[in-house]
Amino acid sequence: MKKKLFQTLNINVKEREAIVIFCNKVEQSLENCYFVDKEGIAFEELKDLQNDYIIITKETMDEKVSLKDQVIRxxxxxxxxxxxxxxxxxxxxxxxxxxxxxxxxxxxxxxxxxxxxxxxxxxxxxxxxxxxxxxxxxxxxxxxxxxxxxxxxxxxxxxxx
Missing domain, CATH: 3.40.50.11690 (Cell division protein FtsQ/DivIB)
Known part of the structure; x- marks a missing residue:
């Protein structure tokens, strides 16, 4: 964010980029899938899996995932x-x-x-x-x-x- 003369304010917004998909593994199915950014932060829940991304699951994932959680280091x-x-x-x-x-x-x-x-x-x-x-x-x-x-x-x- 930059403030310029004459009361102008410039705001630069950078969209978060999905790097991988993280899913909870429940028995043999994948549930609650999220787009994850390069920092490992879940930022958008998915309705359908997309084949363009690597899918990551954890063997022991007991806690519920919330948006903005770091789900992967x-x-x-x-x-x-x-x-x-x-x-x-x-x-x-x-x-x-x-x-x-x-x-x-x-x-x-x-x-x-x-x-x-x-x-x-x-x-x-x-x-x-x-x-x-x-x-x-x-x-x-x-x-x-x-x-x-x-x-x-x-x-x-x-x-x-």
Missing amino acids: KDVIDAILKTQKTLKDNYGVDVKEVLIQNQSRLDIKTSEKWQIYLTTDFNLDMQITKLNLLLKEEITEEVRKKLQYIDLRFKDRAYYK
């Missing part, structure tokens, strides 16, 4: 977006869903139906580097068709099946 949003960018830019693979298992574990489901297990306990860049190395050198497109998961939660190891 910013570092978790950043980790998801960084993983999405790497997969999309380098391999043409999308992130479809993310299950936040606990404070530090993320289970990311890809458009090819395999999953990536990450942790927020240590350096995400190192986990992304391991992911890139595996997908470039060991896990070919043919292998990815049968791939179930890539587990990157351990500092000095990566597992896949």
Whole structure:
């Protein structure tokens, strides 16, 4: 907001941008879904799910979500977006869903139906580097068709099946 001469007041408004969708997981269905911004804040309730966004759920979500609540930590949003960018830019693979298992574990489901297990306990860049190395050198497109998961939660190891 800026005040100018002759009693003019300029107000700049920036619309909040939806980055992901957060849903409460009730038994096997998704309920109470919200658009979430880059800070992890729920800002608009959805009537219908939209396929253009990554859908995020939490394994243990007991409390009711209200608009303006931070439903996802910013570092978790950043980790998801960084993983999405790497997969999309380098391999043409999308992130479809993310299950936040606990404070530090993320289970990311890809458009090819395999999953990536990450942790927020240590350096995400190192986990992304391991992911890139595996997908470039060991896990070919043919292998990815049968791939179930890539587990990157351990500092000095990566597992896949």
